[in-house]
Amino acid sequence: MLHIKELTLNIPDTTKPRVVIIGGGFGGINVARKLSGKEFQVVMFDRQNYHGFWPLLYQVATAGLEPDAIAEPLRKMFDEDYEDFHFRQVKVTGINPASKTVSTLVGDLPYDFVIIATGTKSNYFGNEQIKKYSFPLKQVPDALNLRSQLLQSFEQANMIKDPEVRQSLLNIVIVGGGPTGVELAGSLAEMRKHVLPNDYPGMDFSRMNIYLVEGLDRVLPPMSPESSATTKRYLEEVGINIKLNTLVESYDGEVVTFKGGEQIKTQTLIWAAGVSGAQVAGLPPEASERGRYLVNHFNQVIGFPDVFAIGDIAYMKTEKWPKGHPGVAQPAIQQGQHLAKNLRHIIRREPLEPFEYFDKGSLAIIGRNKAVADLPKNMHLKGFIAWMAWLFVHIYYLIGFRNKLIVLANWVYKFFTYENGTRLIIRPFLRKDDIAGQEFVRKQADLD
């Protein structure tokens, strides 16, 4: 048996300054791309071997796309034009600023500069029961698992005796009214209308209820009140049950109880309610606030000039963004690109340039011709034009990301038709042994 202790990082020695990037998300890949050249040795660590285009992850969960449409192997992204770039699929266990080393599962590596670009993880606010029974939507395996859960629920709803249990299979509760929750709800509504009635001719999908639960008083709280109001109307038009000002008290895998006492029986609770920074051990508590690293305008973690944080894990307080930048792709991309420039300044002993966020606006999609956009200068779009803007932006970024016209054509084709051909039930992990229906799944697979 191969033990971890037999592994080593195997990074070549170098006389160039070594930049260690922790995380291959939007921030990590952009700083790595811009550092390409002869000046640095770049080492990237990630637990996964791929970069994900996470804004479309919900499409994997609703069987609209396969993982390869939204994820790209990191080794492939950095394979040819990137000299002295080294990827290792390994988990980072800590940073040691005193010795200037990064610790991983398989050994330590000295750094000259380390960039924390680890993003966020699901936040269950300490509720272990919810963590155990709910379905998160942060990673590719999560999306595949949720997809299997949804399809399996329909299969079982089609075979259940007790109407009350059937209803609990047909009740989908999404907790969290941010972009993930809203786009997932919209996509499930389209599935309910256009796909499922064909697949399950004997079933009455008017009984399928999609609940969207939000603790604040509006959906899409990071967007403008105008877009929130439009989104709420769109969601209601496609038949989503919205519960605002509602917090989850508990969920035991069968019944979700809200603060206030209301209950819904559901076998599928999707947790999109919050994230917290995926922090790395080794920096003192005063370097963080609310789970994010406090950084100056050069993305340096306060007190540690050789340690940088970018993207969702960074907390840069500016006059315009006193609570930090929004937790979306753009700040991560821009900070990554900007930091590469500043690292060059550092080794050339030039003055650093402060980061300034260029807000391109934000978008959310609910369904065909139903989208909202907040643009700079307080402009708001909705309806067909916002939908076209959403498509354009996503196609534009996917072109850069995938660089493959035919894959893109395939994506557009799948997106515009309702020919979702990917409704395959393939459980990626059976890690939740006691969730609904697992007895059935396990017996089907002869795993018992």
Added chain:
Amino acid sequence: MLHIKELTLNIPDTTKPRVVIIGGGFGGINVARKLSGKEFQVVMFDRQNYHGFWPLLYQVATAGLEPDAIAEPLRKMFDEDYEDFHFRQVKVTGINPASKTVSTLVGDLPYDFVIIATGTKSNYFGNEQIKKYSFPLKQVPDALNLRSQLLQSFEQANMIKDPEVRQSLLNIVIVGGGPTGVELAGSLAEMRKHVLPNDYPGMDFSRMNIYLVEGLDRVLPPMSPESSATTKRYLEEVGINIKLNTLVESYDGEVVTFKGGEQIKTQTLIWAAGVSGAQVAGLPPEASERGRYLVNHFNQVIGFPDVFAIGDIAYMKTEKWPKGHPGVAQPAIQQGQHLAKNLRHIIRREPLEPFEYFDKGSLAIIGRNKAVADLPKNMHLKGFIAWMAWLFVHIYYLIGFRNKLIVLANWVYKFFTYENGTRLIIRPFLRKDDIAGQEFVRKQADLD
């Protein structure tokens, strides 16, 4: 928690004859398609919710294709034009000819005709150790698991200290020189030459050894000696180590020992050495021979006029095929179509027509411009023309199967370029806890 006992099959009552089809493979879908109409109620059971184009499964294992390119949801295949067709994703536990019922995990169903189209499963010849440690290649999750294992091995080989352990990660042993083993070996050789050196610039892939082990004295034993000889030459040209007349004695997850005593250290043993019929409980032993159901020329199981078997699970002895038809897609497809005709004859009290297999020949691919074909009348093709024939046949069947030009274009594009974009490590099942590197995988995923 939802228990199996709360489920029921929920098939509507009918006055039409009810045909129960067990299995949604090539045989099952073809009989179901041809039975479409007003004369029968058709019920199909399968443990998976999809039909797979298994001749291309090895492409999923070598990251050439994603599962959706080779698998199609059964509900989608039969969604619109098929009246009174009922699919249930449920495991069949037995047939009771006395009561004319089929038993499933969730209840029994009376039948008028039952068609066993369950195909084959991996045969480990009773060796539990090999079953535990080797990687099969029969199902979509198998292929995804093998893909992850291969990619993970390369990641680890890149980080290993001990050169001997590194070599055991770079030794891939395929047991079984039939079509699956040969095509997988060829595909791995292409990966080694065109893909891996770009992905792992620091690694020396001339050290990656691909062994193909066959118990008989030639590869592709079902094909002609001419094609076997050509295939052997092709495999050697692309650097496959072929071991003929070699049987596996044991494999403990680290070392494979052959009968005769030779040993190879490998972390990845792929088991493509044999299959046995996936039989269903309930028929007496005399209805079977070598794990397959003995059927007459109408595919009726001997002694049970209402029980039919088609495809790999059927053993029809004919003058031309005394050992039964070959275990490939064509006999299953043709028997399925033919049986539908005979079922109509039965209910119309017309005489039955005996099945006659139209042998279209067989094909295997080793690499670009390297393929072999045995055609009727003892004709053999090889090289570019056989390769074109292989492409044409697979494209032809995929068109019928997927009915989507753009998906097909995508497939052809991926096939012809080396732009395999699907090298994502997503373990579908962590069911082998003690195989090589699982400690690492589990710790990476925080599963411990």
